[in-house]
Amino acid sequence: MLRAISSRGSISSLLHSRSIQARLGSSSVQNPIPATFLRGGTSKGIFLNRDHLPEDRSQWAPICLGVMGSPDTANGLQINGMGGGISSLSKICVVGAPSESQEARGLDAEYTFIQVGIRDSVIDFSGNCGNLSSMVGAFALQEGICTRDGSSNKVTIRVFNTNTNSHILTTFPVASVNGRVVPVLDLPQTSVAGVPGKASQIILEFPRPAGARTGKLLPTGNPVDSIDIHARPGTQIPASLVDATNPCIFITLADLTRVLNVPPQSTVDFANDTVKEVIESIRMQSAVKMGLDPGSQAQPKISIISPPSSEDHDIYIQAYSMGIPHKAVPMTVGLCLGVAANINGSLVQRTAQKSEASAASGGLLTMKHPSGFVEVGAEFEADGTVKGARTVRTGRWLMKGVVWW
Structure with missing residues (x-):
């Protein structure tokens, strides 16, 4: 049941033969670029390595829109890209190595979530996606952004979300394949509503989740x-x-x-x-x-x-x-x-x-x-502070290769 991904050579050849000068001024961004298509919970999205994108985040818009097929003003189906015409299928995660300060805090990777408009050209960095967050650790481990030593059949990957300036823990099964520790996502352990069949259990934890955007659990100070x-x-x-x-x-x-x-x-x-x-x-x-x-x-x-x-x-x-x-x-x-x-x-x-x-x-x-x-x-401290929130998700590798934008 274990499926390892090892197509880097063929992808590199395709990129070499198809690489063109990017549409971003003097920058050189490959088109197509390496990408992985994943399901996390009840969402699907394109996962990209941050190293394959411009350092300036303001230059990501044409890439994200092209990948998803937006804007689709004709029918809203994103027929010209990887999007599926609804918000839960028009998502991108950009994952990279942690900064030195993040690594010193025990973080294994960082990621930025992007909600891509369907009928318009909106590129929204304002929030996070919990469903796709459940797959960031598995992607980072598979891509070699972080590693584990294989001493256990289960690992916890700590990632930093740049949208909400918060860290998230994902715990999932692993196995050693050709000397590498890789995620195992197809064990029939649990199911989630809205997704057929069973898959490996992914425990998704948000430590100290209060005030993700506003700095306060109750932004107005009132429960109602x-x-x-x-x-x-x-x-x-x-x-x-x-x-x-x-x-x-x-x-x-x-x-x-x-x-x-x-x-x-x-x-x-x-x-x-x-x-x-x-x-x-x-x-x-x-x-x-x-x-x-x-x-x-x-x-x-x-x-x-x-x-x-x-x-x-x-x-x-x-x-x-x-x-x-x-x-x-x-x-x-x-x-x-x-x-x-x-x-x-x-x-x-x-x-x-x-x-x-x-x-x-x-x-x-x-x-x-x-x-x-x-x-x-949800777990609370004695003083009412939110200690953490958690849930169970599943995910699946759908495709790995390159995507044209």
Whole structure:
């Protein structure tokens, strides 16, 4: 079942024969460039080695847009690139060696997450992706950015995320192949909702996740704020604005139906244009209160929560990503919800109800989303400081080679 990747020679030959002068002034960036296509959790993305990109991050835009096939103003399918037409499939991770100071702190690699616009040319560095974060350690080990000695069948790789200035731990199985320690991702150990079959368990941990973007767990200092809805003049809605792993906004389904003026127990079409307009209005006004750019669709993210409908989960969540209802849940949103469930007075704490699923999972919060279930956990210090947040993911190598931009 173990698959090692050893095609560097053929890739180098292709690069040598196809390399051209880049479109970035006097810089020379290969086209195509080496790339790995990976699934992490319920997202897919292109992973690039930082050494293959310009040192100046402002010059990455044409490369990222070309790789993903953006902007696709015709139909939004990113038909001319590697993107898949939805936010969870329009992502890039740039991974490199740690700086000297990071290495001195025990970090093995650093990475930058890039959310690429689909119909536009937006290159967003404002947040992180928890799903793809689960694969950064495996990619760094496979690429030789960091190494391990083979003394164990499981390793923990510590990586630094430049978007949120935070470090993340990923733990996963490994094996020794031809003297090299490589990740083993295809063991039938566990499954995640939204992904068929089983794969190796990847434990994803965010130590000290509070204040990832704003510097505060509660950017406004309040567990609940009243948000003016410009799409509904004179109307307000309660919201919990929480920043842990990524800044997030939580509103309840009951409050949303009130704002939409529909019966409390009615089914809401989250893809309806009117509903999306209201949700985006709430998100933008909340961003202002959090001190964030309301024009950035990637951050903060917004989710609608409601009480559990059965004993197999503690809370239901419908997340939005880049203005579109998410078919699962962005992992950083799930982790933030796990933290928010422990904040006194927050809407998440008021909505979540301990179920049989919670007891069976050892106290982890079980959330239900449109594609299934996710378990998340948060650990707090005695003084209320968030010590860490964690969850379980899986990943898969999809392709390794080169990508044209």
